Amino acid sequence: xxxxxxxxxxxxxxxxxxxKIFMSTRDTLIRAFMAGxxxxxxxxxxxxxxxxxGQPLAGAVLFPVGFCLLYLMGFDLLTGVFTxxxxxxxxxxxxxxxxxxxxxxxxxxxxxxxxxxxxxxxMAITFTFAFTTEPNAVGKAIGHIGEGRxxxxxxxxxxxxxxxxxxGVLCNWMVSTGVVAxxxxxxxxGKVIGMWMPIMLFFYMGFExxxxxxxxxxxxxxxxxxxxxxxxxxxxxIPTVLGNxxxxxxxxxxxxxxxxxxxxxxxxAEAAKPTLVAAE
Numbered sequence: 001x002x003x004x005x006x007x008x009x010x011x012x013x014x015x016x017x018x019x020k021i022f023m024s025t026r027d028t029l030i031r032a033f034m035a036g037x038x039x040x041x042x043x044x045x046x047x048x049x050x051x052x053x054g055q056p057l058a059g060a061v062l063f064p065v066g067f068c069l070l071y072l073m074g075f076d077l078l079t080g081v082f083t084x085x086x087x088x089x090x091x092x093x094x095x096x097x098x099x100x101x102x103x104x105x106x107x108x109x110x111x112x113x114x115x116x117x118x119x120x121x122x123m124a125i126t127f128t129f130a131f132t133t134e135p136n137a138v139g140k141a142i143g144h145i146g147e148g149r150x151x152x153x154x155x156x157x158x159x160x161x162x163x164x165x166x167x168g169v170l171c172n173w174m175v176s177t178g179v180v181a182x183x184x185x186x187x188x189x190g191k192v193i194g195m196w197m198p199i200m201l202f203f204y205m206g207f208e209x210x211x212x213x214x215x216x217x218x219x220x221x222x223x224x225x226x227x228x229x230x231x232x233x234x235x236x237x238i239p240t241v242l243g244n245x246x247x248x249x250x251x252x253x254x255x256x257x258x259x260x261x262x263x264x265x266x267x268x269a270e271a272a273k274p275t276l277v278a279a280e
Contacts, residue, residue: 002185002186002187002190003184003185003190004183004184004185004186006256006260007260007261009180009183009184010256010257010260010261011261012183013083013084013087013180013183013253013256013257014084014087014088014091014093014257014261016084016183017081017084017085017086017087017088017089018088018093018096020076020081020084020085020104021085021088021089021096021100021101021103021104022095022100023104025107028076028104028107028108028111029107029110029111029114030111031074031075031076031111032075032076032077032078032107032108032109032110032111032112032114032115033111033112033114033115033118034070034073034075034115035070035075035076035077035111035112035115035211036077036111036112036113036114036115036116036117036119036211036214036215037115037116037118037119038066038069038070038075038115039066039067039070039077039112039116039211039212039215040115040116040119040120040123040211040212040214040215041066041119042063042064042065042066042067042069043063043066043212043215043216044119044123044138044142044215044219045059045062045063045065045066046059046060046062046063046203047059047138047141047142047145048138049062050141051137051138051141052138056204057204059203060200060203060204061200063199063200063203064178064195064196064199064200064203067175067178067195067199068191068192068195068196068199071178071179071182071191071195072188072191072192076108076111077108077112077175077211078105078108078109078112078210078211078241078244079171079172079175079176079179079209079210079211079244079248080175080176080179080248081104081105081108082105082172082176082244082245082248082249083172083176083179083180083248083249083252083253084179084253085100085101085104085105086101086249086253087253087257088101089101090254090257091257091261109241112210112211112214113214116211116212116214116215116218117214117215117218119215120214120215120218120219120222121218121222123139123219124139124219124222124223127139127142127223128223131222134224135223135224139219139223139224140223140224142216142219142220142223142225143219143220143223143224143225143226144220144225145216145220145225146216146217146219146220146221146225146227146232147220147225147226147227149208149213149216149217149236150217150227150231150232150235150236151226151227151231151235153235153236154231154235160235161235161239164208164235164236164239164240164243165239165240165242165243166243167206167207167208167240167243168207168208168209168210168239168240168241168242168243168244168246168247169243169244169246169247169250169251170202170205170207170243170247171202171207171208171209171240171243171244171247172209172243172244172245172246172247172248172252173247173248173251173252174198174199174201174202174207175198175199175202175209175244175248176247176248176251176252176253177198177252178194178195178196178197178198178199179195179252180252180256181194181195181197181198182194182195208236208239208240208243208244209240209244210237210240210241210244213232213236213237213240214237217232217236217237218232
């Protein structure tokens with residue numbers, strides 16, 4: 001599992017951010033759509049495991065399979081571009097602008113949402129026999145997740161909103177660490193192991209991931225969840241997106257960049273000459 005030094009993989013992070021900013025609209029949307037869809041399938045897979053085994057750890061251990069697959073196929077999540085794209089701007093890469101960064105974020109958001117929503121509809125159909133019966137056990141569990149993580153936060157007012165935001169920060173701290181960990185290795189096994197650990201952690205801890213939620217909450221609305229679209233946007237998606245932005249950029253992108261690319265001034269050794277003591 002060949003390992004790259006921090007200065008090498010942080011340079012790869014900047015290069016990746018630059019390439020995403022200059023990617024065509026078509027390619028950006030396709031890659032974002034597929035990333036949202038695959039991550040949604042992984043979320044449905046994990047909830048199914050939790051319901052059938054009664055062991056949340058089992059779902060968390062296996063959920064990263066979706067993240068690993070979408071990353072290895074070169075697809076893009078909003079959480080990843082939150083961390084990578086700004087680095088090309090901060091590094092003053094030619095032609096990179098704030099507008100280019102925002103364009104990339106906007107397109108990836110739309111693509112992720114479309115992909116996650118597509119899978120949400122398809123899974124709702126499978127959970128209800130095309131909406132002809134009540135949701136099965138997994139469908140009901142998804143509906144309850146939507147309630148707990150919208151109106152559940154709202155019940156705590158400002159404290160709930162702060163908790164939601166902080167869980168979004170913690171989530172992308174881990175998810176972006178997974179993105180970076182994949183760049184630390186040049187082997188397939190090294191990349192997968194590097195990604196698996198932080199993604200498992202975020203899922204088991206119940207942190208808030210904006211793209212996973214693009215699947216869970218629309219699904220919940222279709223599966224008899226007792227909350228509204230307004231609840232979803234105000235008491236989950238918007239604060240989660242903001243938390244994900246802060247977590248990925250502040251705790252992963254900027255910290256690595258500031259210490260491995262723009263390093264602090266090195267301490268200069270004093271050119272102290274040995275003192276010669278004249279013999280008397």
